[in-house]
Structures are given as structure tokens and as C-alpha cells.
Amino acid sequence: MPLNILILGGTGFTGPEQVEYALARGHKVTLFNRNRTRPDFFKGKVDQLIGDLNDDVSALAGKKFDVVLDNPTTFPFWVRNAAQHLKGNVGHYIFISTESVYRDNSRPDMDETDGTTPMPPDVDPYTTVRENAGKYYGALKTFAEQEAERQYPGRVTIVRPGLIVGPLDRSDRFTYWPARIDRGGDVLAPGTPDDPTQWIDSRDLAEWMIRLAEQRVIGTFNAVGHVRPMQELLYGIKAVTTAGAQFTWVPADFLAEHGVRGWRHMPVWLPPVGPTAGFLRRNNARAVKAGLTFRPLAVTASETLAWHKTRPEAEQKATADGAIAGTATAKEAEVIAAWKAKQTTGGTTND
Template identity: 55%
Template sequence: MPATRRAFALSTLAAAALGASATAQPKVKPMRILILGGTGFIGPHQVRHALSRGHKVTVFNRGRRPDDFPPEVEELVGDRNTSDLKALEGKTWDVCIDNPTTLPFWVRDAAKVLKGNVGHYLFVSTMSVYATQDRPGEDETAPTAAYAGADAFAERGPAKPELYGPLKAVSETEARSQFGAGATTIVRPGLIVGPGDETDRFTYWPVRLARGGEVLAPGDGSDPILYVDARDLAEWTIRLVEQRTAGTFNAIGPARPLTTKGLLDGVAKGVGAKPTYVWAPADWLAEKNVNGWSDLPVWLPGQGRTAGFHRRSNAAAINAGLTLRPLETTAADTLAWWKTLPEERRAKPRTGLSPERETALLAERRAKA
């Protein structure tokens, strides 16, 4: 079977790699779980964990990957872009997990079919819903971004980047309106990382540090970092629906403050590397058109308009049972997954500095020293 993100997530390797979230969990009555999507980053991990808990799982998607799931998973085919939800009609589930929705009309259309036929609805949103990212320590009560167009429900995808947060915020409101606040869970992840991440936003660091040598590192090492392993997020969503936990939660970790240096040190330990860091101030990186999140991923400046991005409170999620495996485990597993990918894929990372550009920047930093 080809080594894909779904194959990996459903494999015994992924199951064996569980960290803090693998602690013993009480048995629960088996449920019928509907997962809208299921073929993306967190969906396969949700499917695997739900099956391990004894639940019956149905996934609803466009049917483009019919061999991704084991036989016991029911796969219904439709297309939310065209409001084709016929496959969901006349069926009931205990809970619904909505993974891929960005556009509010997807929530509205799903509710037309599912309202009254599911007992609980969990919507995977995003930390990008917040109106601003410059205030450290804000929790889930912080203001969300307002949609400025004429009709959010008239928007069709893919959404423009600047509308991503506002449309997710409208989708959250629609979810509570349709399914009721007491039967709705809103999960707002930050950066989702780990095996199966096709964006390479975190993968850059395990791969880069494992390569060794001098490493261009952003800032001075003291900027804060938040992230969540896709497996921890996926398993927690299953626990939330098992417990019918309603509310809104920032799904981010770690449980204790982490700095950029702490991130790089943890990744290095996980992949068995001993790098030499060359720290570059944020203003110097800006002068060189080196961007956080894309060129030097995960990191964003801990000052100015992004001062609060990596400083949001995750207390509510931790209190609601979010458990987080060690950074070293996430790094090691991510590198192991990366090595299973075809050579042509690994030759073209989707995020991060190219070796050539990093070498040139390192030379400039040394000349400046």
C-alpha cells in the first residue's frame, strides 16, 4: 500500500506512537459518529481513534479516495460545494464532526439535513477567527473578526486568505444557531503539526535540523510558540464528543510556555541532531524579505501585530481534557513520516528556506557579526 498521510495515520505505526494522550481512558458506550470530510490532515487520525474506542464511523466526502479507510468505515459520497447532501438524508448519528468547513453555507446546508438527526455537532474552526492577534493572554471570549461583505452565505470557495478568519467566525455563529449552544462544540486549533502535514510548516524544522550544520534561526530565541499535534487534536475531538462537551476552546499547546529556542531544542533532541544556531533579529529578517510562518515556519515575531498570536490562553482546552505528547515525539514521528514520502516530493518542500537561500543568508549574518 502506498505511503500516504492517510495510510500512515491509520497504520499500527501511528497507533504505537501515541504519547501523553494514550493514557488509559474509561470505556464508553459505542456511538455512531459522522465525520464530514475525513480525508484531510486530522480526519484519518480521528477515524483511527474512534474505531479503537469501539465507535461506528461514517465519513462523508467527494469519494475521491475510496481506498483510504478500512472496510468497517462507511463512506458516503456527496459534494458540499454543490449542496449535494442526498447521501446524508434519512440517516441518524449520535454526533457529527465537521472538519473542512470554511464557508458558512456549508454549515447551513448541513443543518438542513442533520438538525434533529444528530445529537451533538463539533465544528473545527481556527485561531484565525480572532479580530486581532496583538494582545497577549486573550482567551476564547476575545472578539472575533467581522465579515465585511454583503452576504457571507453567498461566498463560494475557495475563500480569499483575508476572508478565511471572518468566514470561519460566521460559520461558528451559524453552527450555534442551527444546533444550539448546548449541543455545539467549537474547536479553534492554532498551527496543526505532525505526521501527515502536507504544508511542511512544522516539518521544515525536523528535516532541517536533522541535516545538521549551522541553522538560521529567527529572532533571539525568546519569542513564544504554540502548536498542536494533529493526533492529539484528533483524539481530543473524539473525547469531547464522547462526553458531549459543549463550548468553545483554543486547541493549542504545549501546556507550559515554549520559546522558539525551546522549540528548536526539542526538535533537535527528537531527531538526534546537535545544530549550531545563528540567530537573526526580526527586523533584519524583514529587511531580507524572510517571512515568519513561511520562510522560517512556526515562528512569528513576539512583538507588534503578532504579539498575541502565540500567547493565547489554552486553559479551557487543558481543563477540558486536551492532552499533549512531547515535542520530541512529534518531531521524531514527523521526520519518520517524511522519509516515507517519494523522493520527488521530498525534493520540493512547500515551506521554508531552500538550502541555497539559507546559505546566502548565513553568510550575510557572519559578515555582519
């Protein structure tokens, strides 16, 4: 039976994939957003409600929906504001949270039962302003999850993605690698080839969320792919290019000494020791059992690269410069040269 779906947001990264998949499966879709990002993206295909979760949710008044997909919420009061009109008029509420809610990332294979991040006792999560969103991100998402449960008891699905990747992702937290490897040459690779990594394609996430809505699945899920070694990621990306890149694997401590940090400068990677030992090794068994599937890396990599090549020249240059995520070309060459100079024998720069 077709569903009447409300998507909060819907025109950013994951949202468009949700819309396309829902429409393809015969559902009716309504978007609620500020109508600023790609305002004509789905013109004529969906209903559009214009408002702002901060202070203008009046467009939701009197509307009923089978399910809500809440993509953008960081702040608990956004959930509460929308619930002024929705809580008695929604059958199912699916909230995109984050794996950043977890308090501890030091152990591999941690699951949904692990503890979440509390807010410091002197900070009110309901009055925290946007300027502090980064500082308290995990705690804010934790409280937003709890607010959703309060407003829609027994009707909430919490989806906690890891790193979301794929076409339309302008964060460069994955896009950096296809773009860099496609340029060829000597590529700085972090840690060891066997260091773990983990991601999820935005389309796999979006399509699974629609299926959760169709089946009215309630619960909390880690939405991440299977753990893979870093070499599988990098060589898998290389396989969809023709540039002939080769990799220089540089240990984590040497990278740190030269100001190269995991995640920011080496995307999709963190040193698998200490407090981040389990961050890219989260258990996904519950989500897989609930129907989460994963497309091949070759598809994600090739289609992300193809999309990247359609970006404005300034954005492509920013990726090459590591302006958002990744390592600038000059810095990369500097670190590789320093590492090679330190070696008394070769053997660490094998293709």
C-alpha cells in the same frame, strides 16, 4: 456506550486520527466526503457516504447520528447545506474552527472571550467563493461557527486550533524544521531563542475531540499547546536527530530586510511584537481543563520526521527548497552569511 459518529471529511490530516481513535474505542464511524483523497484508507472499517458540501448532500438524507465532527468547513453555506438533513437528526455537533477567527492578536494570553473577525459589510459570507477563501478566512470561519449555532442550538462545540502539526501534514509549516535540522549544518533560526511559539499535534487534537464527543462537552475552546520558547522547539527537534545541526539566531528586523518572513519562511514563528505579539501565546486553560493533553515534542518531531522520509522524493525536495513553507537552502545560506558578515564579534551562532 458506543457512539454513532459522522465525520465530515475524515481522510485528510486530522480526520484519519479521529477515525482510528474512535474505532479503537468501539465507536461506529461514517465518513461523508467526495471520496477523492485516499478513497480506500478505511475500506471495510467505516461506512462511506459520498457527496459534496457545496452542492450534493443527498447522501445524508434520513441518517441519524449521535455526533458530527465537521473538519473541512470553511464556508457558512456548507454548514447550512448539511443541516438540511442533519439538524433534526444529530445530538451533538463539533466544529473545527481556527484561531484565525480572532480579530486581535496583539496581546498575549487572550482567550475564547476575545472578539472575532467580522465580514466587511459589502461582502456576503454565504455567497463568498473559494477564490476569496484566503482573503476572508477568519471572517468565514466566524460566520460558519455562528451558522452551526443557529442550526444546532445548544448542541455545538467550537474547537479553535492553532497550528496543527504532525505526520501527514504536507503544509510544511512544522515539517520543515525536523527535515531541515536533520540535514545538519548551520540552521537559520528566527528572532531570539526566547521568542514564543505554540502548536498542537494533530493526534492530540483528534483524540481530544473524540473524548469531547464521548462526554458531550459543549462550549468554545482554544485547542493549542502550552507556549514554549523557540529554542525549546528547535533544540528539542535536534535531540531526535543525529546530524549535529547548529543554530544561527538572526533578529526579526534583519530577516525582514532580507525578505525572510515569519510563518512563511520561518515556520511556527512570528515576531512577538505589534499586531502578532499574542498570536503564538494564546490561552489554552479552558481546553486543558476539558481534558486536552499533549504528547512530548520528541514524539511529534521524531514521528513527523519518520513520516517525511516516506514522502515521494519530489515532496521531500520541495520541503528542502522551501516551496510551500520554510527557507530554500541557498537563501538560508545567503542570509546566514550576511548576518555573520555584519557581526564584529562572534557569539551568535552557538550550538
